[in-house]
Amino acid sequence: MRAENKQCDAVLMGGKTYEVGLNVGVTNPYPSLKQYVFSRTMEASPDENIQLVSDNPVALVQELKKETGKDIWLCGGGALAVTLFSEIYEMIVKLNPLVIGAGIHLFSGAIEPTNLELADRKIYSNGFMLLHYRVKH
Structure with a gap:
């Protein structure tokens, strides 16, 4: 993402999420945002x-x-998402019509059952969907 983000000015990533790009030489994936990587290693x-x-x-x-x-954008990390779930007030779920069989979990641990309210949606002609939910803590 090179252009200025109109909605966010900071991005949070778990270490494993960051390492996906790092492994292919991307050290600064979102240069227009303040970037925080959470890692103990x-x-x-x-x-x-x-x-x-x-x-x-x-x-x-x-x-x-x-x-x-x-x-603030929580870009990824299933463990980080579980840790920060109490701070999340909106979820934007990107649904791509492609099954790949593996990946990083949205939540890699248990969270309390939580209601979501659909706030907006955009469906593209290729089947890709952006689903905006408000989190009802």
């Missing part, structure tokens, strides 16, 4: 634009929410 950031965070993701998100700015 990475010792140093491979890029000056990536801030490594090793503990307490909830506290960081709560601090980011106090700052003036746009939304």
